[in-house]
Amino acid sequence: MGDFSTDAILLRKIEYGDHDLIISFLTRDRGKISVMAKNAKKSVRRFSGAMDLFSVNHIQCVFPKKNKDAMINLCQTVLENGFPRIRYNVVNTAYASYWTEIVSQWLEEGKAQPEIFELLYTALDMVNDGSIRTEVISLLFQIRFMRLSGFSPGLDQCDDCCTGIEAVDSARLWFDFKAGRVVCPTCKGNMQGVQEPAGPFGGSAQGCWVSKGTLKQLSWINTVEMARADRIKFSPIAIQEGETLLESFIPFHIGRHFNSLKFLHKMRSEI
Ligand SMILES: [Zn+2]
Numbered sequence: 305m306g307d308f309s310t311d312a313i314l315l316r317k318i319e320y321g322d323h324d325l326i327i328s329f330l331t332r333d334r335g336k337i338s339v340m341a342k343n344a345k346k347s348v349r350r351f352s353g354a355m356d357l358f359s360v361n362h363i364q365c366v367f368p369k370k371n372k373d374a375m376i377n378l379c380q381t382v383l384e385n386g387f388p389r390i391r392y393n394v395v396n397t398a399y400a401s402y403w404t405e406i407v408s409q410w411l412e413e414g415k416a417q418p419e420i421f422e423l424l425y426t427a428l429d430m431v432n433d434g435s436i437r438t439e440v441i442s443l444l445f446q447i448r449f450m451r452l453s454g455f456s457p458g459l460d461q462c463d464d465c466c467t468g469i470e471a472v473d474s475a476r477l478w479f480d481f482k483a484g485r486v487v488c489p490t491c492k493g494n495m496q497g498v499q500e501p502a503g504p505f506g507g508s509a510q511g512c513w514v515s516k517g518t519l520k521q522l523s524w525i526n527t528v529e530m531a532r533a534d535r536i537k538f539s540p541i542a543i544q545e546g547e548t549l550l551e552s553f554i555p556f557h558i559g560r561h562f563n564s565l566k567f568l569h570k571m572r573s574e575i
Pocket residue numbers: 462463464465466467487488489490491492
């Protein structure tokens with residue numbers, strides 16, 4: 305194996321000793337990789353402006369020659385997009401941190417997933433552009449990420465009686481976080497189960513009630529071309545319901561709490 309170069313989004317960086325950094329990138333060609341940036345703190349010329357979170361860089365790397373277990377070395381970076389409107393806005397930073405934590409937690413090291421690279425790149429670019437609300441971009445990112453990762457929630461029909469959501473005689477349906485499915489009120493009433501304790505984000509620990517309109521909009525943004533995303537119109541209620549649904553479902557599926565999500569909820573409560 306020789307050297308390689310690729311486009312890469314900076315997900316995480318950790319100081320290593322006095323001079324080096326260990327950096328996690330999501331790359332276009334090689335998926336998520338961790339690399340060692342030797343003397344990164346001094347080498348302003350080699351790594352100029354390219355060490356900020358969420359920035360997109362063209363990176364050049366070299367595989368270790370002798371010790372095959374050693375880390376890939378980062379040789380050079382060229383900044384392609386620094387997304388200043390993300391980094392200088394604390395709420396945008398909170399959202400971008402959440403998305404990069406999802407990517408970091410879910411993706412396997414070294415497995416190319418160019419569609420997820422494109423999705424994250426596009427979402428960051430849209431936030432930086434500023435013409436669509438970041439809350440809506442976050443819904444778009446989350447639901448499409450789940451589809452690309454193969455764990456799309458079923459939102460089109462009651463998963464028990466298979467009635468399409470349009471035909472369900474109720475304004476709202478129950479979304480089950482663990483199963484990732486919607487259930488009509490009749491089937492929900494027939495389910496054997498304990499009373500759910502109150503959950504953290506307006507739903508319960510197991511699920512939440514979601515209006516039909518929100519379910520339809522989430523289905524639509526899951527499949528619409530990204531170029532048409534500026535036509536998305538979400539009401540404040542739909543945004544809130546979508547956030548509750550997705551920000552509960554994703555940690556449930558990935559099986560861990562997200563520090564970035566706690567920070568995001570704190571930011572949101574202070575707005
Ligand atoms: Zn049903």
